[in-house]
Amino acid sequence: MKIKCACWLALFLLAPFGELQSAEKKQTPPPNILVILCDDLGYGDLACYGHPQIKTPHLDQLASEGMRLTDCYASAPVCSPSRAGLLTGRTPNRLGVYDWIPEGHPMHLKRDEVTMAQLLKKAGYDTAHVGKWHCNGMFNSKEQPQPGDHGFRHWFSTQNNAIPTHENPNNFVRNGKPLGEIEGFSCQIVADEGIRWLKEWRDQEKPFFLHVCFHEPHERVASPPELVKQYLGQSLYEDQAQYFANVANMDAAVGKLMKTLDDLKMADDTLVFFTSDNGPETLNRYGKGSRRSWGSPGVLRGMKLHIYEGGIRVPGIIRWPGRIAAGQENKTSVCSVDLLPTFCELANVAVPQNRALDGTSLVPLFAGKDLQRTTPLFWNYYRANSTPRVAMREGDWKIVAHWSGPEGVIPLGNNVNSISQEFIKNARLTKFELYDLKHDISEQHNLAWQEQERLKGLKKKLIQKYTAVQKEGPVWDTKAYEQTREKRLFRKPAK
Incomplete structure (x- = not known):
């Protein structure tokens, strides 16, 4: 009986300690x-x-x-x-x-x-x-x-x-x-x-x-x-x-x-x-x-x-x-x-x-620990002033990609419209560049030829990511906006 009581006492003393620790963690104000x-x-x-x-x-x-x-x-x-x-x-x-x-x-x-x-x-x-x-x-x-x-x-x-x-x-x-x-x-x-x-x-x-x-x-x-x-x-x-x-x-x-x-x-x-x-x-x-x-x-x-x-x-x-x-x-x-x-x-x-x-x-x-990313950082801008339109960074390495759409901004009009969305939703990635940002922060040395195995792996990840994002993005009905904008652009000045 004394042993049984001692066991219950131990459980009683230990349980609140764990609960207090948990409660303290939960009660830390955000x-x-x-x-x-x-x-x-x-x-x-x-x-x-x-x-x-x-x-x-x-x-x-x-x-x-x-x-x-x-x-x-x-x-x-x-x-x-x-x-x-x-x-x-x-x-x-x-x-x-x-x-x-x-x-x-x-x-x-x-x-x-x-x-x-x-x-x-x-x-x-x-x-x-x-x-x-x-x-x-x-x-x-x-x-x-x-x-x-x-x-x-x-x-x-x-x-x-x-x-x-x-x-x-x-x-x-x-x-x-x-x-x-x-x-x-x-x-x-x-x-x-x-x-x-x-x-x-x-x-x-x-x-x-x-x-x-x-x-x-x-x-x-x-x-x-x-x-x-x-x-x-x-x-x-x-x-x-x-x-x-x-x-x-x-x-x-x-x-x-x-x-x-x-x-x-x-x-x-x-x-x-x-x-x-x-x-x-x-x-x-x-x-x-x-x-x-x-x-x-x-x-x-x-x-x-x-x-x-x-x-x-x-x-x-x-x-x-x-x-x-x-x-x-x-x-x-x-x-x-x-x-x-x-x-x-x-x-x-x-x-x-x-x-x-x-x-x-x-x-x-x-807390001074490393981040564990499950997906590399990714960017995609169809009207980029740089010829590449897509980029991804994994660790110290950055891959950038050209696309099959127009290289200039003018053919795509002033903003997102029916023409530009055709390219946004359907353009493929073509030529690729590779940079080691740890040693080349200014992106002056394209290492695509020297690092072909690394490029191959990053290219595969980038295409997968780009394709998934491209598929998810919605298409906007811009006809009314385009017509209104066209009327504003070609409106005759008041006399």
Whole structure:
């Protein structure tokens, strides 16, 4: 009897210990999450990424307090696809977001896609989007889903860029209500909205997910005169000084957000992820009135719209005090499609099981462990300025592929239409290039001939991935949009 009692006592004492450990693990509160996304910020545009003139003290500090990623990627080399990929954890061609979305275009992030905002909201988060949306053509219309339909309880957004420029924009909408002209510069307006939401409007009882999407430094660039003067003193062109000041103004807006986290005593409980939607804009692509695209890809080949590194490799900074050691530089390849599975793991909510995901959780990286990718990183842009249209990275190796469609942009028209979709859905991969990014970050040495066995294996994986993504992507009915656009183009001027 005494032995039996002793056994029960042992079980009684041991069981609660295990349960307490499990309960402690479950009761660890999920972090607040702040994702900051810039527009057309180049890999070499920040001081902490080597820019010799632009001063970015707040982002430099953020990097010193966390992890600076040397190999951080956007999900596409152009804005709308990149944003859709970030929100869903899926390469954007699966979603049918094949290009930037013009106003009135039928292409959009479909209602049945699952975003990180929806998943975090399900996990008990309060959610807000402030800044550039650009995931639909029919903005603030019931005809297409809006930020609120994709999981953001509060939204203060624009369809695309700040209009007419970053200064005194007039196209913001808050929760469905157009606001007219707002005095100030866009990044400060966006940061102020996020700060007000954090202080006054969010549910204080819940963790938060705040997605801050700056318009800077996308054209049309406008910057505070006092900042421009600081750079004009360095013998720069006026337009160069305007761009440098634009990045500096965005940096100051980040500083305001970080100070708010400190003031609210939430910095230690908040994971901050800072990045860009694609590489820097090529100079003068927009013509008259847009001459201020002086962004830098650093040592990378290509710029925005390129499948080469300059189009897709971007700044990436992660800070989470107490969970990510300060002062790190990490060379692991990371992509914006990784954010959804990362946040799901941290919030203890399941990732969508009924669709393919292209990212992997970054949580092991925070603890200094290696990532185990089940699928290589992948990019596909049919209107790339680089001749290759498709790329894949596995480890240190990157394979890029040409396609059987037109090499130029002009035959495909201004955007996604009935002609371009024929190629998007049916073009085959043809010639291939191979680069060792560990030793050739600038992609100057095509090793396809020297590494034929490696090329063969990567080529097989790339074709499999490309074919699966190509099959999944929907076809948009663009006839009405094309007819409307044609009427606008050929309309007789008023007398």
